[in-house]
Amino acid sequence: MKPKARWTASFRYALEGIAASLKTQRNLRFHCFAAVVVIAASFYFALPPRDIAVLLLTIALVISLELVNTAIEAAVDLITPERHPLAKLAKDAAAGAVLAAAVFAVVIGVLIFYRPVIAWFHALFG
Numbered sequence: 287m288k289p290k291a292r293w294t295a296s297f298r299y300a301l302e303g304i305a306a307s308l309k310t311q312r313n314l315r316f317h318c319f320a321a322v323v324v325i326a327a328s329f330y331f332a333l334p335p336r337d338i339a340v341l342l343l344t345i346a347l348v349i350s351l352e353l354v355n356t357a358i359e360a361a362v363d364l365i366t367p368e369r370h371p372l373a374k375l376a377k378d379a380a381a382g383a384v385l386a387a388a389v390f391a392v393v394i395g396v397l398i399f400y401r402p403v404i405a406w407f408h409a410l411f412g
C-alpha cells in the first residue's frame with residue numbers, strides 16, 4: 287500500500303473506532319454533548335484563548351480516556367468471557383481513569399467559568 291493510502295486507511299479506521307464507540311457507549315455520548323456545551327459557553331462568555339485552550343485539553347483528555355476505556359473493555363471481553371479478578375481490575379482501572387479525568391474536568395470548568403458566570407448573573411439580575 288502507498289504511504290498516502292496507508293495514512294488515509296489509518297485515519298478511516300480511527301474514525302470508525304470513534305463512530306463505533308459513540309454508537310455503543312452512552313458515557314462517551316454524554317461527554318461529547320458536555321464538550322459541545324462547554325465550547326459554546328466558552329465563546330459566549332468570550333473567555334481568553336488560554337482558558338479555551340485549557341478547556342479543549344481537558345475535553346480531549348476525557349474523550350480520549352473514554353475511547354481507551356472502550357478499547358480495554360472490548361479487549362477484556364475478547365480475551366475472556368469468564369469472570370476473572372484481572373479482568374475486573376483492567377475494566378475498573380480503565381473506568382477509574384475516566385472518572386478521575388472527569389472529576390478534574392468539572393473542577394477546571396468551575397475554576398474557569400466561576401467569574402464570568404457570576405458577572406453574567408450580576409449583569410442580568412442587578
Ligand SMILES: Nc1ncnc2c1ncn2[C@@H]1O[C@H](COP(=O)(O)OP(=O)(O)OP(=O)(O)O)[C@@H](O)[C@H]1O
Pocket residue numbers: 311312313359366367368369370371373374377378381
Ligand atoms: N470478565 C470479568 N471478570 C470480572 N469482573 C468483570 C468482568 N467483566 C466485567 N466485570 C465487572 O463488571 C463491571 C461492569 O462491566 P461491563 O463489561 O458491563 O462494563 P461497564 O462498566 O458496564 O461498561 P459499559 O456500560 O460502558 O459498557 C466492570 O467494571 C467489572 O467490575
